[in-house]
Amino acid sequence: MLGYIIQRLIQSGFVMLAMSALVFVGVYAIGNPIDVLISPDATQDIREATIRHYGLDQPLWQQYLAFLGRLLQGDLGRSFVLNIPVLQLVLSRLPATLELALASVLIGAFVGIPLGIYAGYRPESPVSKTIMAVSVLGFSVPTFWVGLILILTFAVNLDWLPAGDRGETVEIFGVGWSFLTWDGLRFLALPALNLCLFKLAMLIRLSRAGTREIMLSDTVKFARAAGLSDFTILRRHVLRLISIPLVTVFGLEFGSTLAFAVVTETIFSWPGVGKLIIDSITSLDRPVMVGYLILVAFLFVTINLVVDLTYALLDPRLRRGRRV
Amino acid sequence: MSKALLQVRDLRTHFETRAGTIKAVDGISFTLERGEILGLVGESGSGKSVTGFSLIGLLDAPGRIAGGSVLFDRQELVGLSQSEMRKLRGKRIAMIFQDPAATLNPVLTIGQQMAMAVQAHGGGGDGAALALAARSLSRVGIPDAAARLNAYPHEFSGGMRQRVAIAIALLHEPELIIADEPTTALDVSIQAQILAEMKMLAQGSGTALIWISHDLAIVSSLADRVIVLYLGRIVEYGPVRDVLRAPLHPYTRGLLDSLPALAAPGQKLMQIPGSTPSPLNVPPGCPFAPRCSHATELCRSEPPGVGDERHGAFCHHPLNASGGPNA
Ligand SMILES: Nc1ncnc2c1ncn2[C@@H]1O[C@H](COP(=O)(O)OP(=O)(O)OP(=O)(O)O)[C@@H](O)[C@H]1O
Ligand code: SF4
Ligand SMILES: [Mg+2]
Numbered sequence: 001m002l003g004y005i006i007q008r009l010i011q012s013g014f015v016m017l018a019m020s021a022l023v024f025v026g027v028y029a030i031g032n033p034i035d036v037l038i039s040p041d042a043t044q045d046i047r048e049a050t051i052r053h054y055g056l057d058q059p060l061w062q063q064y065l066a067f068l069g070r071l072l073q074g075d076l077g078r079s080f081v082l083n084i085p086v087l088q089l090v091l092s093r094l095p096a097t098l099e100l101a102l103a104s105v106l107i108g109a110f111v112g113i114p115l116g117i118y119a120g121y122r123p124e125s126p127v128s129k130t131i132m133a134v135s136v137l138g139f140s141v142p143t144f145w146v147g148l149i150l151i152l153t154f155a156v157n158l159d160w161l162p163a164g165d166r167g168e169t170v171e172i173f174g175v176g177w178s179f180l181t182w183d184g185l186r187f188l189a190l191p192a193l194n195l196c197l198f199k200l201a202m203l204i205r206l207s208r209a210g211t212r213e214i215m216l217s218d219t220v221k222f223a224r225a226a227g228l229s230d231f232t233i234l235r236r237h238v239l240r241l242i243s244i245p246l247v248t249v250f251g252l253e254f255g256s257t258l259a260f261a262v263v264t265e266t267i268f269s270w271p272g273v274g275k276l277i278i279d280s281i282t283s284l285d286r287p288v289m290v291g292y293l294i295l296v297a298f299l300f301v302t303i304n305l306v307v308d309l310t311y312a313l314l315d316p317r318l319r320r321g322r323r324v
Numbered sequence: 325m326s327k328a329l330l331q332v333r334d335l336r337t338h339f340e341t342r343a344g345t346i347k348a349v350d351g352i353s354f355t356l357e358r359g360e361i362l363g364l365v366g367e368s369g370s371g372k373s374v375t376g377f378s379l380i381g382l383l384d385a386p387g388r389i390a391g392g393s394v395l396f397d398r399q400e401l402v403g404l405s406q407s408e409m410r411k412l413r414g415k416r417i418a419m420i421f422q423d424p425a426a427t428l429n430p431v432l433t434i435g436q437q438m439a440m441a442v443q444a445h446g447g448g449g450d451g452a453a454l455a456l457a458a459r460s461l462s463r464v465g466i467p468d469a470a471a472r473l474n475a476y477p478h479e480f481s482g483g484m485r486q487r488v489a490i491a492i493a494l495l496h497e498p499e500l501i502i503a504d505e506p507t508t509a510l511d512v513s514i515q516a517q518i519l520a521e522m523k524m525l526a527q528g529s530g531t532a533l534i535w536i537s538h539d540l541a542i543v544s545s546l547a548d549r550v551i552v553l554y555l556g557r558i559v560e561y562g563p564v565r566d567v568l569r570a571p572l573h574p575y576t577r578g579l580l581d582s583l584p585a586l587a588a589p590g591q592k593l594m595q596i597p598g599s600t601p602s603p604l605n606v607p608p609g610c611p612f613a614p615r616c617s618h619a620t621e622l623c624r625s626e627p628p629g630v631g632d633e634r635h636g637a638f639c640h641h642p643l644n645a646s647g648g649p650n651a
Binding site: 216217218219221222223224225226227228229232236237240241244314315316317 | 380382384410411412413414415418419420421423426427428429430431432433436440441444445476478489492493495
């Protein structure tokens with residue numbers, strides 16, 4: 001197990017290295033970075049100072065090494081627009097996205113998996129057919145549209161829930177979290193609901209497909225032959241067996257929601273990284289884009305690592321086994 | 325009133341499919357005494373597994389029992405509710421399957437799976453359940469049983485895995501175990517070991533056994549009586565010795581002639597000509613007629629009846645001792 005972890009850590013290191021090279025080439029080496037780094041009407045002196053400061057007179061590989069070196073020290077440069085360190089900027093926005101993404105995948109999992117298991121267990125029942133119809137909606141209706149409908153219904157017409165910004169937050173480790181206050185939860189509700197629909201639909205479909213397959217397997221037949229009740233079979237056998245593919249999807253969805261909650265964050269003016277990246281693209285704030293890409297890559301790699309380790313926890317066959 | 329453990333009368337199990345009704349079990353009757361071992365033999369698709377699943381109430385959709393009666397210890401099982409049936413399953417009637425790699429859950433320990441099977445019928449706390457599990461594992465010859473409870477199925481060899489499945493079936497000392505080809509997936513030497521052990525265990529505990537197999541040789545070493553199935557119907561039944569020594573039905577004869585283990589040295593192995601017809605399209609009269617070298621007009625029009633109580637065949641022209649047809 002320890003060997004496996006070390007092996008996966010080394011792999012993750014290589015993935016990050018490759019990602020940093022890609023980002024470097026994509027953002028620093030293509031086109032003339034000077035044009036981006038300083039305004040066109042800067043004086044010649046400033047131009048040269050900047051070139052020297054960023055090492056742009058050096059060969060490409062040296063530039064890359066310098067970039068890597070700064071990266072390892074957590075130096076992602078400064079935002080052109082806000083003139084604060086990119087790392088600080090992204091990290092200040094990350095908790096908002098993190099809790100939004102986590103809330104939406106958790107709702108998706110806790111609601112979607114039981115519904116999906118039921119739909120797979122009783123595929124012909126009217127309840128299951130309703131569940132599946134709803135899941136088709138979750139897939140096919142665009143997120144922004146649902147978001148607008150949610151705002152119109154719950155915020156504008158009914159005036160039950162706020163739509164926009166984060167509400168009251170509680171400071172932990174120097175960053176604000178809204179899920180710890182009632183007010184914060186109210187602000188979180190609509191965007192999380194909006195963001196969770198797709199995940200909900202996907203987890204319903206996956207759990208249903210897995211359950212249907214496993215219900216026909218010899219494992220379930222044998223468990224039934226031993227007199228286990230269907231509820232026990234679903235809870236102990238089926239849930240465990242489908243959790244392996246579900247963890248993968250859960251991880252991927254969590255990662256991509258962190259990175260691309262853009263639409264929802266924009267609609268609900270949620271001050272997360274999705275909104276930050278949109279703002280930085282419109283203002284051509286390259287260091288922020290670079291920092292964001294590197295952080296997203298880092299998050300993906302970390303999530304994948306956690307998923308793989310969870311795999312090993314869930315599936316004993318991936319751990320080293322003895323044979324008799 | 326008979327005191328037989330199991331009395332099956334005219335059991336019919338049908339699958340309604342889009343292509344038509346498959347009569348997987350088409351009017352089977354037999355009885356089984358306590359502690360008796362009955363072999364159920366036939367080619368693939370003859371309805372052996374469906375018979376077993378019908379008895380224990382675990383038919384896959386769209387299968388259903390279309391008629392007949394199954395009396396288990398004088399209790400009618402046909403039409404019993406799922407929850408009543410569940411109370412019998414594992415407790416008084418157990419079943420083991422062909423492939424232990426597929427029946428055991430790969431992500432749960434043996435102990436977890438066995439404890440669930442114990443607790444499905446009361447069984448008390450985890451400690452007591454695991455103690456019972458360990459005893460059952462020792463009984464089927466798994467060394468160091470208590471420690472092995474923490475192992476996962478993939479940590480066992482194929483033969484050991486099937487022993488675990490047998491140990492699960494034995495947990496509640498059922499009166500009847502239905503074994504659906506449980507040794508087919510195993511090496512020949514392990515197969516023999518497990519057969520011998522099963523026979524001893526069944527005799528020791530007075531458990532009746534229905535042993536399903538396509539291999540007459542296996543059944544001959546194990547069973548007291550044998551039933552030969554063809555297209556969901558019984559074609560021959562009787563004590564194993566009699567059926568092997570003097571088969572009455574041409575199909576049984578054909579099965580025996582195709583067995584390497586039972587053929588005289590130097591004798592050529594025979595194959596039954598033709599193949600089993602589609603279960604959707606069972607010939608009228610004797611279902612074996614298209615493949616039978618003794619078939620007559622009568623065979624093709626009239627379904628054959630049966631002769632003797634003890635050893636009989638559903639055949640218009642049962643074979644005599646020398647292997648030829650009677651007049
Ligand atoms: N779920 C099902 N749906 C439709 N038909 C089925 C189903 N299960 C079994 N049957 C049909 O029932 C018949 C008997 O099948 P069964 O599995 O009992 O055969 P078997 O004697 O056990 O064969 P094998 O040696 O291959 O296990 C076959 O014709 C099969 O097509
Ligand atoms: S009834 Fe006729 S066709 Fe059928 S097995 Fe007997 S001899 Fe052959
Ligand atoms: Mg079978």
